[in-house]
Amino acid sequence: xxxxxxxxRKKLLGLFILVLIASALYMLVEVNxxxxxxxxxxxxxxxxxxxxxxxxxxxxxxxxxxxQSIINNTIVTPCLLGMNSLYSLIHTAxxxxxxxxxxxxxxxxxxxxxxxxxxxxxxxxxYSYLFKKTNHNVLYVLLIGTxxxxxxxxxxTTLTRVMDPNEYDxxxxxxxxxxxxxxxxxxxxxxVLLAALIFWLRKDLALLDVITLGKHQAIxxxxxxxxxxxxxxxxxxxxxxxxxxxxxxxxxxxLIIANLSRQLLKTYRHSxxxxxxxxxxxxxxxxxxxxxxxxxxxxxxISVFITVSGGLYFLYLLLKSRRA
Amino acid sequence: MKKHLSTIILxxxxxxxSLSSLFLGxxxxxxxxxxxxxxxxxxxxxISRLPRLLAILCTGIGLSVAGLIMQQLCMNKFVSPSTxxxxxxxxxxxxxxLLFMPNSTLWSRAFFAFIAAILGTWLFVWFIQKITFKEAVxxxxxxxxxxxxxxxxxxxxxxxxxxxxALSTWLVGSFSTILRGQYELVYLTVPLVIIAFIFANHFxxxxxxxxxxxxxxVSYNTVLFMGLTIAAVLxxxxxxxxxxxxxxxxxxxxxxxxxxxxxxxGTLIDTALFGALFVLVCDMIGRTVIAPxxxxxxxxxxxLGSILFIGLLFYRLKNGRxxxxxxxxxxxxxxxxxxxxxxxx
Amino acid sequence: MMKINNLxxxxxxxxxxxxxxxxxxxxxxxxxxGPNGAGKSTVMGMISRLxxxxxxxxxxxxxxxxxxxxxxxxxxxxxxxxxxxxxxKLTVRELVTFGRFPYCGGRTTKEDEQIIDKAIxxxxxxxxxxxxxxxxxxxxxQRAYIAMVIAQDTEYVLLDEPTNNLDIYHATxxxxxxxxxxxxxxxxxILVLHEINYAAFYSDYICAFVNGQIAKFGTVEEIxxxxxxxxxxxxxxxxxxxxxxxxxxxx
Numbered sequence: 001x002x003x004x005x006x007x008x009r010k011k012l013l014g015l016f017i018l019v020l021i022a023s024a025l026y027m028l029v030e031v032n033x034x035x036x037x038x039x040x041x042x043x044x045x046x047x048x049x050x051x052x053x054x055x056x057x058x059x060x061x062x063x064x065x066x067x068q069s070i071i072n073n074t075i076v077t078p079c080l081l082g083m084n085s086l087y088s089l090i091h092t093a094x095x096x097x098x099x100x101x102x103x104x105x106x107x108x109x110x111x112x113x114x115x116x117x118x119x120x121x122x123x124x125x126x127y128s129y130l131f132k133k134t135n136h137n138v139l140y141v142l143l144i145g146t147x148x149x150x151x152x153x154x155x156x157t158t159l160t161r162v163m164d165p166n167e168y169d170x171x172x173x174x175x176x177x178x179x180x181x182x183x184x185x186x187x188x189x190x191x192v193l194l195a196a197l198i199f200w201l202r203k204d205l206a207l208l209d210v211i212t213l214g215k216h217q218a219i220x221x222x223x224x225x226x227x228x229x230x231x232x233x234x235x236x237x238x239x240x241x242x243x244x245x246x247x248x249x250x251x252x253x254x255l256i257i258a259n260l261s262r263q264l265l266k267t268y269r270h271s272x273x274x275x276x277x278x279x280x281x282x283x284x285x286x287x288x289x290x291x292x293x294x295x296x297x298x299x300x301x302i303s304v305f306i307t308v309s310g311g312l313y314f315l316y317l318l319l320k321s322r323r324a
Numbered sequence: 325m326k327k328h329l330s331t332i333i334l335x336x337x338x339x340x341x342s343l344s345s346l347f348l349g350x351x352x353x354x355x356x357x358x359x360x361x362x363x364x365x366x367x368x369x370x371i372s373r374l375p376r377l378l379a380i381l382c383t384g385i386g387l388s389v390a391g392l393i394m395q396q397l398c399m400n401k402f403v404s405p406s407t408x409x410x411x412x413x414x415x416x417x418x419x420x421x422l423l424f425m426p427n428s429t430l431w432s433r434a435f436f437a438f439i440a441a442i443l444g445t446w447l448f449v450w451f452i453q454k455i456t457f458k459e460a461v462x463x464x465x466x467x468x469x470x471x472x473x474x475x476x477x478x479x480x481x482x483x484x485x486x487x488x489x490a491l492s493t494w495l496v497g498s499f500s501t502i503l504r505g506q507y508e509l510v511y512l513t514v515p516l517v518i519i520a521f522i523f524a525n526h527f528x529x530x531x532x533x534x535x536x537x538x539x540x541x542v543s544y545n546t547v548l549f550m551g552l553t554i555a556a557v558l559x560x561x562x563x564x565x566x567x568x569x570x571x572x573x574x575x576x577x578x579x580x581x582x583x584x585x586x587x588x589x590g591t592l593i594d595t596a597l598f599g600a601l602f603v604l605v606c607d608m609i610g611r612t613v614i615a616p617x618x619x620x621x622x623x624x625x626x627x628l629g630s631i632l633f634i635g636l637l638f639y640r641l642k643n644g645r646x647x648x649x650x651x652x653x654x655x656x657x658x659x660x661x662x663x664x665x666x667x668x669x
Numbered sequence: 670m671m672k673i674n675n676l677x678x679x680x681x682x683x684x685x686x687x688x689x690x691x692x693x694x695x696x697x698x699x700x701x702x703g704p705n706g707a708g709k710s711t712v713m714g715m716i717s718r719l720x721x722x723x724x725x726x727x728x729x730x731x732x733x734x735x736x737x738x739x740x741x742x743x744x745x746x747x748x749x750x751x752x753x754x755x756x757x758k759l760t761v762r763e764l765v766t767f768g769r770f771p772y773c774g775g776r777t778t779k780e781d782e783q784i785i786d787k788a789i790x791x792x793x794x795x796x797x798x799x800x801x802x803x804x805x806x807x808x809x810x811q812r813a814y815i816a817m818v819i820a821q822d823t824e825y826v827l828l829d830e831p832t833n834n835l836d837i838y839h840a841t842x843x844x845x846x847x848x849x850x851x852x853x854x855x856x857x858x859i860l861v862l863h864e865i866n867y868a869a870f871y872s873d874y875i876c877a878f879v880n881g882q883i884a885k886f887g888t889v890e891e892i893x894x895x896x897x898x899x900x901x902x903x904x905x906x907x908x909x910x911x912x913x914x915x916x917x918x919x920x
Contacts, residue, residue, distance in 0.1 A: 004760075134641060139461045143402075144637055146468050147630045150570065154626030158619055165617035210770055212759075216719055216750040221821070222743030222771040266758040266801075300483040308476035311469050318466065319455065 008265050008272050015264075015279035022286040026050055029294060048184035053289060055190055056243040057257070057281030062274045063239035064254030065261065066205075066232055069212050069270065071131070073138045074262060075317045077254035081130075081145030083123060083240045084249035085152035089159075090118045091245070092175050096159045100171075108185035116193075116241055123237035124230070149251070177248040179289060179302050190242045201235045204228045208270040250303050252310020257281040259317065330584065334597040341604045342381070346373050348611055376502045379510050380607050381600045383499075383562050384572065386513035388599025389520055390555040391573025392592065396531040397551045398449060401581070402464035404574035405559040411568045412471040413444025414560040416478045418494050423485055434509055434564045441560035444474065445552050461637075464574075497567035498620035499607055512561045516554050517596060524592055527551050569603070569622050571629025576602055578636055670695065671716070671825065671857075675725035678711050685711045687881040688725070693825075698851045698858045700868035703878035704902060709861045710751075710829055712878070716859065717748035717827050743771040747818045748827040761805070761813045762798040765789055768820030788820040792846070808839030815846060819854075826850060826858045832867060840864070844871040866916050869893050877901050890915060 027046050032038040064077040078084075094114055098104045104111050126148075134140040160175065161168045177183040198205070207228055211218050219225050261276030288302045346369065347354065357365040391404040398408075405411050417440025421433040428436075448470055452463050482491045493501070520527075529537045530547045537544045562569070576599040577591070584591045603621065606628060610619040671693040678686040686708040693699055701709040714720030716727055718734055727734040729746070747768075765788055769781040777785070789798050792812045802810060811831065818826055828847070832840040844867050850856045851873075862868045868875050868889075875892040877884045884901050885892055892898075893915035898906040907918045 133638060137641065139459055139465065140637060140641055143461050143465050143468075144634055146465070147633050147637075150626055151630035151634075154623050154630070158623045158627065161617075161619055161623070162614050165614060206775055209775065210767060213764075213767060216748065217767075219719055219739065220717070220743060220748045221767060222738075222740035224739055262758070268759045268763065296484075299486070300480055304476055304480050304483060308473055308480065311473035311476060315466060315469050315473070318462070318469070 004267065005269075005272075008267055008269075011264060012272065012275055012279065015276060015283070019279050019282045019286070022283050022290070023050055023054075026286045026290045029290060048187060049182055049289075050286065051187055052182045052184055052246045053285040054282055055187070055194070056247045057285050058278045059190075059194065059239040059243040060250075060254045061257050061261070061277035061279075061281040063236045063243075064258040065270065065273045065277050066208065067236045068258055069208050070229055070232055070236075071136065071138070071141075072212070072214060074259060075255070075314065075321060076138060076142055076145075077258060078236055078240050079249070079251045079254050080142065080149075080314075081127065082149035082152055083127075083237060084244040084251065085149045085156070086123055086126070087115065087119055087241045087244040088176050088249060089152040089156040090122065091115050092156045092159050094118070095175060096163055100163070108183065109189050112186050112189065112245055115245065116238060119237055119241045120234055123240075124234055127233065127237075128230075177244070177246055179247055179292075180298065181248075183246050186245060190246065193238070193242065197235050197238060201231060204231050204235075205270065208232075209268055212268050212270075248303075250306055252306050252314065253281060253284065255317075256306070256310050256313055257284060259313070331594055331597065334594060334601060338597055338601045338604070341601060341608070342377055345377055345380070345604055345608055348608060349373060371504050372502075375504045375507055376499055377604075379499060379502045379507045379565065380604050382510040382513045383566055383569065384576075384600035384603035385517055385596040386510070386558040386562050387569060387572040388576035388595050388602075389513075389517050389592065390558040392577040392595050393520055393527055393551050393555045394445075394573070395577055396527045397548055397555075398452065398463070399531050399533070400452075400460055400463045401578055402460060402574065403452075403467065404464075404571075404577075405555070406471070406568075406570040406572075407464040407467040407574055409444045409448040409467055409470040409474055410441050410556050410559045411563055411570070412474040412478065414438075414441040414556075414563040415491070415494050415568060416440050416444075416474055416481075417560070418564065419478050419481055419487065419491055422487060422490055423481065430506065430509060430564065434561060437560040437564050438557050441556040441563075442553050445556040446549065449548075449552055494563060494567045496620045497563075497569035497622035497625075498618075499566060500618055500620070502566070507565050509561055510565045513558055516558050520551075520554055521592055523547070523550070528587060567620075567622065569625050571625055571633060572599055572603060575629050575632045575636070579632070670728070670730050672728040673712075673716065673725075674728060676712065676715055676722045676727070677724045678708075678715065678720065678722055685881055686715070686722075689878075689881070689883055690725075691876060691883060691886050693857060693859060694874060695824075695857050696851065696855055697873040698847060698860070698871060699874045699876060700860045700862045700872040701876045701878060702862055702865055702868050702901075703884070707878035708881040709878050713748075713827060713829050713859070713861050717746065718742065719748065719750070740771055743821070743823075745823050746825040746827065747821040747823040748829070749814055749818055749831065750829045751833055759802050760799050761794055761802060761816075762789065764802055764813055765794075765798075765816045765820050768817040768822075771821065784822060785820050788816045791819055792816040807834050808836065811835060811839070811843065815843070819850070824857060826856050827860075828858065829861045830863060831860065832862065832864060840867070847871060865893075865898070865919075869916055870914050893917060 027043070027050060031042045060079070064079075067078045068074050068076060091111070094111060095105045104114060130141060130144060130148075134144065157168075157172070160172050164171045173181060207218075207223050210221050210223055211225070211228065213221070215225055257277045257280040258273075260280045261273050264280075265272050265276050267273065284306070285302070288305060292298065292300060292302045292305075349368075349372070354365070358369065387405060390410070394403045394405070394408055394410075395401055414437040417437040418433050420440065421428050421436035425432060448467060451470075452466065455466075457463055457466075478491070479488075482488045526542055526547045529540055529542045530544055530551065534544045537547070559573070577595050580591050580595045580598055584594060603625070606624040607621050610621050610624045613619055673689060673691050673693070676686055676689045677684070685706075689708070689712055701712065703709050711720060715722045716734075718727075718737075718739070721735070729737065729742075734742070762785070765785050766777060766781075768788065769777055769785060773781050789795055792815055794809070794812060794816055797805065797809060797813070802813060805813065811834075815828075815831070818828075831843055831847075835843060847858050847860065848871050851858050860868070860872065869892075872889060874887065875889055876886045877892055877897070879901055885897055893908055895906050895908050898908075898917055898919075902919065904919050908915050909918060910916075
């Protein structure tokens with residue numbers, strides 16, 4: 001048993017080294033070392049972007065693993081159920097109702113707080129209802145989640161068009177972050193928030209290993225199941241909100257990295273799974289963004305690659321899980 | 325008489341909605357003006373309003389009949405142009421046409437869209453028939469992901485060759501650009517729907533399964549491929565003219581089937597009428613919300629359609645395949661075994 | 670000490686359990702039998718706090734069950750339900766280790782490890798202990814879960830249809846283990862069983878359910894009569910005596 005833990009530590013260390021290499025490459029490839037001004041400029045552009053990618057990799061990777069364990073299924077992730085579109089919708093709706101000139105919309109951190117509060121309440125309501133109503137039938141949850149994604153997106157686009165029928169494209173870009181348009185104003189706040197979340201949920205996170213055994217076993221072993229699930233679900237929604245606020249919606253990232261982590265580590269230990277999925281996320285995002293910037297010279301956004309590969313991977317997982 | 329009651333009601337509603345749609349718009353137009361021979365108003369009618377109305381009707385009829393045919397043939401209530409990769413394939417076809425023939429006409433683009441839509445639909449149906457899923461909801465899930473992947477390839481190509489701007493017209497369905505001379509392709513739906521009506525019984529039989537149709541002397545593969553081709557061309561002709569509109573092919577046949585059962589010949593006309601009515605109402609909403617601007621129809625359908633679809637799923641989860649029966653519509657060709665299996669946790 | 674007082678449970682309009690009261694004798698094996706839908710598993714769920722009763726309560730060591738802290742209860746009472754499908758990669762030993770969770774949280778002490786070792790040997794799982802659960806056969810998996818319950822080291826052990834999906838060999842061995850849990854380790858074992866003869870051969874008391882109510886509760890000899898069983902199951906029975914135990918034949 002200890003051998004397995006030791007082996008996994010080694011694997012995680014390997015991943016971590018890859019993260020470092022990817023980050024270093026991202027910062028230094030095609031940078032002008034000779035000219036100090038150009039060098040400083042490149043650093044100034046690249047540093048916040050790198051930090052944002054690392055944070056979102058953690059938020060998405062952690063949230064996906066936790067969510068999968070909560071509902072005891074590895075092909076469902078919060079983003080597939082439309083949580084990130086819901087966040088975009090909430091953000092747009094807030095700007096829609098308070099007006100794009102008001103303090104709430106102009107101050108990035110303030111509007112982020114309002115979005116988070118709304119997201120916490122609304123997402124918990126919607127998704128608890130969804131699970132309850134479908135009796136945790138995973139296929140229905142997935143299908144309804146996919147429909148919800150398009151539902152939220154449609155409303156969001158409609159609101160944007162209503163706000164400004166002529167310039168809605170520009171408005172949309174300013175409302176929804178993306179990899180070419182990251183939201184770096186909220187870095188500090190997000191870091192504090194994530195730290196607070198981990199502290200607040202530390203006991204519940206420790207219970208995840210037991211929750212993996214299923215509801216009945218968890219209760220049998222003395223877990224206050226419903227309360228624990230509620231808190232973790234709230235944590236998941238907030239993590240997704242943070243990631244979406246910074247880099248915009250990327251639906252399939254969580255699915256890919258969470259399952260890669262599970263396949264590599266083959267363990268139930270969530271501390272290791274979360275770390276693994278975070279590292280995979282960092283490698284995919286940072287490495288992918290580097291390729292996008294230097295090979296495709298920004299023409300194709302990274303989310304396109306993630307969508308295509310993630311969609312194929314999802315089909316593979318779905319068919320594999322249903323073959324039996 | 326009672327049998328045709330729903331058809332009559334739908335026809336009347338559609339007629340009323342069509343007339344009111346004609347008089348909805350920015351430019352002034354009214355009955356007295358038209359009757360008194362006001363040239364400007366007659367021009368508005370002929371160049372803009374009437375083409376738009378006809379395009380809307382053809383779209384509604386085309387997409388919902390395409391959905392109905394696909395659902396019958398695949399024995400699954402959740403297959404449709406938007407959950408069966410047809411729409412995304414048609415978009416990919418259009419992009420390919422734009423890439424290889426930058427000066428292509430509407431008709432040559434349509435040709436590419438037809439080919440792509442047909443191939444995409446065949447591929448998808450071949451795939452789901454090969455796998456044979458136990459749960460009915462697996463099929464739309466696989467279909468949506470299939471569509472996502474094809475859509476991803478489309479957006480990769482369009483980013484790579486800087487065609488995003490050009491392609492955006494076909495990504496979000498909208499009737500705002502419908503003018504005389506640019507939409508006539510959509511009339512293709514009329515002969516196709518007539519063919520579908522003639523072969524309705526064949527589709528019904530094929531939907532009952534391979535052995536069943538062979539027993540009745542119907543060539544399974546021929547009818548299957550013919551039906552899918554009709555559905556794909558119906559869809560693609562709408563996509564080329566209007567752009568993508570989701571959910572119609574999914575929602576409309578299901579709602580009608582809930583009331584009238586699954587026998588295709590009895591429901592085909594109602595499905596077509598209701599589809600046209602649905603699109604027409606959505607279009608009128610899109611035109612009034614932020615008048616004088618208008619919202620693309622795809623957004624309105626996206627909102628209403630997803631609500632209806634989720635309602636449908638919840639209803640089915642609760643009641644299994646039981647449908648709301650009015651009167652004594654009996655022939656329930658129960659086509660799939662889809663009582664949802666409740667998995668524990 | 671476990672006392673069940675007037676339990677009622679309804680699902681929608683349907684009353685699944687209707688006013689059930691009985692007392693569980695300590696240190697014995699008690700089997701709950703009855704036709705499908707008689708409410709056995711629901712009663713089991715309510716005894717083990719997995720299901721909340723609509724009215725009535727279960728008294729455990731003089732305290733109402735829902736007043737117990739879940740964590741404390743998990744040191745006194747263990748339940749094994751029918752559906753145990755884990756999607757995670759978990760070895761047998763890791764699963765059994767979870768049995769110590771109520772005592773030590775995530776970190777096991779030397780003493781815990783010893784108890785885990787014992788539980789694994791008790792269920793003869795030594796050679797499988799590093800195999801993943803999803804790679805085992807049904808019988809081996811069931812034994813691993815029982816080993817976890819043993820490691821949980823509780824006075825009361827509740828098993829909901831433990832012989833389901835097991836072949837005759839494994840099912841019989843499982844019932845022997847149940848007997849051993851009671852005779853050697855002094856535990857009170859409560860079972861839901863479909864197979865009447867297992868109940869007759871391996872338990873001390875039988876509680877027979879029909880339509881959400883207790884048809885009869887008593888010793889094996891009291892329940893295993895032609896008349897009682899025919900009444901409960903609505904088929905004809907013959908009772909034979911083998912090795913001093915009443916066994917039934919139904920046709």
